[in-house]
Each structure stands twice: as structure tokens, then as C-alpha cells.
Amino acid sequence: MLNSFFYAHILKMSSFSICLRQFSLNKVKKNIFFYFFLYLIIFSLVACNGNEDFKEIDLSKTQKISISDKNLKNVDNNTIYVGFDLRWEPTEDVAFYMPLIKYLEAKTGFNYKIKVPRNYPDNIHMLGKGSIDISLMGTVSCLLSGSKYGSYPIVFGLNGQSQPYYKGAIIKKAGNKTINSLKDIKHKKFVFGNKYSTQGYLIPRKMLEDAGIYLKDLEYEFSDSHKDVVNKVVNGFADAGAIQDKLAFKMAEEGILDIVKLSKPFPSSTVCVSPYLSSAKKNIIKAALLEFNPKNGFKSDLWKFTEMENGFTDAENVRFGDLMSLINKYYNLK
Template sequence: MNRLSTIRLRHVLLGCALAAFSAYSAAQQVLRVTTIPEEAATEQVRKFGPIASYLEKKLGMKVEFTPVSDYPAAVETLVNKKVDLVWFGGFTFVQASIRSGGKVVPIAQREEDTRFQSVFIAKTDSGIKTLADLKGKQISFGSQSSTSGHLMPRHFLLQASINPEKDFRRVAYSGAHDATIASVVSGKVDAAALDITVWKKFTSEGKVDTKAVDVFYTTPTFFNYNWSVHADMPVDLRNKLQKALLDIDPATPEGAEILKLNRATRYIPTTPDNYKGIEAAGRSAGLI
């Protein structure tokens, strides 16, 4: 190839690169956000609306929050780059990482997510006081893809030599933590497992009578939720987004509202290695 042809080729390649960049930049005028549906869609919108407004100001771009119908949908939307930012549970992050070939990147988690726990609840007059008392009972988990509502409770049951499929009379899946609580309150099931922060929220707001339904077992700690992006997101935007999350200040009215709604004291950095334990639990339980 002569020198003139080489120069022309470089110009063509540069033009293609600039066109691709411009197309991406135009598309990236909107940051698309979603979350796993751990609670009802209306509650998700209420909880994440203020953080979307905050990110708009910090990033200088429009932020659109759209709830998804189920946990697998949250995984697929980020893997396929239909959204840019997702609030994952530890298990859905692991699923997304595996589905994408390691191209899903966690950028921030709540400080609380370094020592997360699940709780098992039952009616106080049920006679259920220990995990062993669950044998022969009807038990509900949340979504099958939930970390705190299924995977880790199942993991700790298996460690206690209790196999849900063999030892429970029936295993149900409510789909969300609030529905899990309702299933015990209504008597549809004898006991259930869920996210400790959702339980504390419901009890603090007086939505559950703890004289009638209460916790009888709390699990050991584990890593849980995070905000994740796709590795193809421009590094500059990823860094700005991470900084914006880490900069949410509890000393300001805006920051205090966001953190209260997100049941957080603050956001801190996180890495994929923090979720190796979740992946190991998933494989051990036969869920991966």
C-alpha cells in the first residue's frame, strides 16, 4: 500500500471512529437506570426518584428510571446494554457478570452491604423457634434470583442440614420482600425469609405487628447489593457516575433524603471480588 493510500485509509478509519463516538454520545444524553424489583414498582419509583434527580444535576444529563418486571429482566437489560446503571443484589450481580463474560462492573455499594443479613419470620404463636422447626412446614422465599430473599437463606439452611425441597411441605416464591411478609401475615405460609432492611423498614413504619409476626432467626453476614454498569460505558462517564454516588452527603437535606430512602448511611466503592462468596454459595446450592 502506498503512502497516499495509507493516509486515505487513516482518514476513513478516523471518520468512522468519530461517527461512532458521535452516535454513542448522542445516545448517551440519557442515562437509563433500573433496579431489581425487590418491592412494588410504586415503591421503587418513590425510592429511586430522588437519586435520579441528583444524578441529573451531577452528570449534566437526563436520567430515566424505569422499573422492570422481575429480577432476570434487570440482569438482561444491563447485559444487553438496554440500560446503563442497575441496582443489583449480590446474586443478580453474579448472574449478570457470568452472562456478560465478566463485562458487568460494580461501582458502588452501601456501607451496610458489607455486612448484610437475612431474617426468617413466622407467626409468634406458630411454635417455630429454630430453623429445625421449619421441617414439614410451608415456607416462602422472595424471588428465586434474590440474594437475601432466597440464595443466602437457602445457603444457611443447607449448612444446617435442611434441604428445602426434601424437608419442607411446600416451597413458595413471592417475587418480592413486601409480598413475602404479606404471605406470613395472611397465613398463606408458615414462615419466610427476606432482606433484613426491608423487615426493619416495615416494623419501624408500623406495617407489621411484631406481637403477631416476628423474626426467629437472623443469618450470618454476607456482601450484598451494588450499583453496576456495563464495561463498555466510557471510563470518564463511569468515573463521574461513581464519584457522584460516593459524594452523596448525609449532611445535606438532599443527601439525607436519598440515603434514607435507599436505607443507607453512605455509598462506598466495591469490587467484583466482594461477591465471590455469593457466587460460591450459588454454585453450592445448585443455582448457578
């Protein structure tokens, strides 16, 4: 069972889904009647959002929409709502996953729409409550949603070596000569990813503890995404940080960051499903994901940056091992 702080934190989260229009307020006249009229228009757009076609989404023209707990569950028989953990920027994350969404639409016959969470707890909450049906999320997020709501993984992503694992990376700004090993991070400014991120928090916390460095030994903070961590380290707001291996390799190759250390392999990201998703739909989606082969006519230059570079494997083939014990330790699961 999750601790009371985590429950309270999740339950306070609202979520926002993708809309197809965005109003510019720069030209709004300072007139109370105009604002009232604008409010009515926005309200009407939100109300009709569920009927619009996913393929027309322009992420640069989106609005945040609060979803009421009274109307969370998806009742559309032919629409699958998809969420994801924030890894890079929302626009980049959506670009990574759009080719997979198009593949699933063609393969399963369902319509798919993305709902963009504000943060990791938001994604956990939406999946567990049924606001989204499936989510591309880290193992920690999936298992926490499972502990709280009954969500569960159906597949795990395969890396470039066709293994269902990834690594966490602890990084520093390129050329920073004050940090040469993990031990040099003690008493430094450190930025984690989100507190519910596998690669951004759980794995690097374990790495630091193995080096004799505990939270009390750091001036640390949390960030919303892996990309935010990079920005804070590069701009000098932190001496070191923790991110996913894919982004670390890319930034190191571009000479922006140096990798201080990589972790050992841990279970990769999952496609996790809501407890409200029917078995029939789940089986159709799972079968399509297991048949998915990025090397067979799949055109996407961005897919290589995901944790599913070579497709998926059945969740039954993956053992959580050390990861589950760390989740129990860091999140007080009972």
C-alpha cells in the same frame, strides 16, 4: 457459565419501562374501530417515550412496554437508563431511589430515566443487553449478569453502620408460636423471594441448610419481591419466609412480623453497570456516587429503607468470600 435453564429463563424475559400516561379502558365502547384507534394512540406514545422528561413521571400512570432485542442498547449520549431489583412494591422502590436520581442529575449533568423490570431476571437481562445503563441490584443479580453478559459492580451500598454489608432475615407472622427456631420450619410452608435474590433466596437457603433443612424438606415457593413474601406470610399462605433485613426490622417494629433469625453479614447491594456503558460515563457516575453523602443536605425520609443508607464505597473494597462460593453452588456457575 450459567446453566441452560437460567439462560433460557432470562432470554424469554421482556421488560417494561416507565410511560407517562395510562388509558382507562372502563369507558371504552365495544367498537372495533375505536379499539384500532386506541391501539394507534398507544403505539405513538410508546414511540415517543424516549424523549419525555424523567421528572414528570407518575408511576401510578404507567404501562408495560415490551422491548425488542433488536433495539436494546441505549444510544442516547446524554440519557442514563436506570433499573433496579424489585424489593418492596415498584411504586415504593421508585420513591426510595428518586432522591438519588435527582442528586445524580445535578452532579453529573446526565438525564436519568427509570425502566421498571417485571422481575429479577428481567433486570439482569436489561442490564446485560444494554437496555439500561446502571442498576441498583443485589450482589447475586449483578454477578449473574456479569457471568452471562459482562456487567460489573462499581460501588456497594453502606448500611447504617457505614459497612458494605447486609443480612437476610427469616420471618414468621407475629405471634406464631409453632415456629421458635429455624428447625421448627422443617416440613412447613416456606416462601422465598425471587430465585435470583441475595437476601430473598441465596442467604436464607444457606441459613436453612446450616440448620439441617434442605429444599426437599420444605413445601416452598418463590415470590416476585420481598413485599410479596410479607403478604403471603401475614395472610397465612406460608408459615415462614425470607426477606431483606430492612423490611424485616420495619415489619417487626410495627408488630406485623417476628424475626426468627438474621444471617451473618454478606456483601450489600451494588450499583452495577452494563458492559455497554462507556468508561467516561461510568467514571463520572462512579465519582458522583462515591461523593454522595446522605447526611449532608440530602432530604429523604425514605432513603433509610435502602441498602445504601450511608452512601457507597468503591467495589474494589469489597470481598465476595462465601457469597461467590454459594453462587457457584446454587446457580451452577463454572
